[in-house]
Amino acid sequence: MHVGIAVNPVAGMGGRVGLKGTDGKVAEAVERGAEPRAPDRAKRMLDRLAAVAPETRVSVAADPMGESIVREAGFDPVRVVDPFDGEGAESAAPPEPTETTAAHTAAVVRAFAGIDGDGDSTEGRDPVDLVLFVGGDGTAADVADALEGTDVPMLGVPAGVKVYSSVFAVSPEDAAEVAASFSRTERREVMDIDEDAYREGEVNPTLRGVAHVPVAEDLQSSKQTASGTVESLAEGVAADIRERDGEGVTFVLGPGSTVGAIKEELGFDPSPIGVDVWRDGEVIAYDATEAEILDALGEENVVVVSPIGGQGFVFGRGNPQISPAVIRRCDLRIVASRAKLDDVRALRVDTDDPDLDAELAGWVRVRVGKFETRMMKIV
Numbered sequence: 264m265h266v267g268i269a270v271n272p273v274a275g276m277g278g279r280v281g282l283k284g285t286d287g288k289v290a291e292a293v294e295r296g297a298e299p300r301a302p303d304r305a306k307r308m309l310d311r312l313a314a315v316a317p318e319t320r321v322s323v324a325a326d327p328m329g330e331s332i333v334r335e336a337g338f339d340p341v342r343v344v345d346p347f348d349g350e351g352a353e354s355a356a357p358p359e360p361t362e363t364t365a366a367h368t369a370a371v372v373r374a375f376a377g378i379d380g381d382g383d384s385t386e387g388r389d390p391v392d393l394v395l396f397v398g399g400d401g402t403a404a405d406v407a408d409a410l411e412g413t414d415v416p417m418l419g420v421p422a423g424v425k426v427y428s429s430v431f432a433v434s435p436e437d438a439a440e441v442a443a444s445f446s447r448t449e450r451r452e453v454m455d456i457d458e459d460a461y462r463e464g465e466v467n468p469t470l471r472g473v474a475h476v477p478v479a480e481d482l483q484s485s486k487q488t489a490s491g492t493v494e495s496l497a498e499g500v501a502a503d504i505r506e507r508d509g510e511g512v513t514f515v516l517g518p519g520s521t522v523g524a525i526k527e528e529l530g531f532d533p534s535p536i537g538v539d540v541w542r543d544g545e546v547i548a549y550d551a552t553e554a555e556i557l558d559a560l561g562e563e564n565v566v567v568v569s570p571i572g573g574q575g576f577v578f579g580r581g582n583p584q585i586s587p588a589v590i591r592r593c594d595l596r597i598v599a600s601r602a603k604l605d606d607v608r609a610l611r612v613d614t615d616d617p618d619l620d621a622e623l624a625g626w627v628r629v630r631v632g633k634f635e636t637r638m639m640k641i642v
Contacts, residue, residue, distance in 0.1 A: 395438065
């Protein structure tokens with residue numbers, strides 16, 4: 264197996280600081296104290312790949328797009344491209360991660376596929392069998408664009424805030440397993456959304472392309488919009504929350520339309536796809552970042568979240584503000600309409616903390632109505 268590994272080093276940086284994405288917001292994310300997420304996700308994938316397929320041939324791009332991380336995992340990669348060549352190359356230090364752009368990703372992927380900027384084959388270059396990229400939907404769209412017209416498949420290691428496309432493995436470790444074992448591919452959709460509209464609460468995924476992707480069970484589905492009413496569910500959950508008013512219980516209310524209905528039932532306008540914090544009858548943090556949530560927590564805390572329709576993710580997609588540090592200080596309450604649960608086989612978590620993911624795994628009770636619950640398994 265010959266794989267090309269491309270890391271978007273800024274993917275997902277905007278999540279925990281409340282930006283719901285990093286497209287066009289890298290500088291603001293840095294100002295808010297955001298830290299890179301993608302390198303750790305890449306390391307997890309590479310550690311598993313080294314364990315299950317140590318003989319894998321690896322092609323890489325120069326740092327900060329993956330070379331050092333690949334070497335640290337024990338591989339002896341071949342650098343096939345420096346996407347920054349000619350951009351201050353006289354400096355001994357690699358560019359800053361925040362300097363990477365979609366054009367750099369495209370240059371890397373074309374080099375992996377053995378084609379030049381015009382789409383022509385590059386003489387003497389051995390195309391990879393698979394492009395393994397680390398990023399989110401925007402990165403996926405850039406990779407798919409660069410591979411258009413080729414048969415080279417792609418597979419994503421999820422590291423973005425919003426991961427709507429069906430070209431991603433469920434986790435970094437699953438990406439390595441799929442890369443090491445797949446024998447055929449299928450065409451899958453690459454979806455992306457307008458992040459500015461997303462920040463205003465409008466979620467309108469658009470088709471950005473169709474790509475060859477390995478056939479495997481450990482790939483996530485495209486995100487689906489839930490159907491069915493949540494009025495009675497919201498009424499029941501809101502009533503339970505009001506019963507705790509005056510007791511000092513802090514409720515961390517996640518994003519999404521289902522929990523949004525609960526917020527409206529409590530009597531306030533929810534932040535657009537944001538996390539709001541409620542205690543003793545009032546909102547104490549609106550559209551909160553991870554740091555603001557942690558500051559708001561008290562002695563008794565409850566996090567209320569709803570899985571993503573079609574995918575089943577409870578944590579790790581669209582709500583990175585609810586970080587492992589937050590989750591470990593909260594009791595978990597999962598809510599969902601019956602229609603949403605009918606579309607998922609199991610619930611999933613991808614918190615960036617494998618130990619926490621393991622702790623969360625198992626059977627949980629999901630509130631589906633004013634009083635009704637359903638047992639679902641987190642896998």
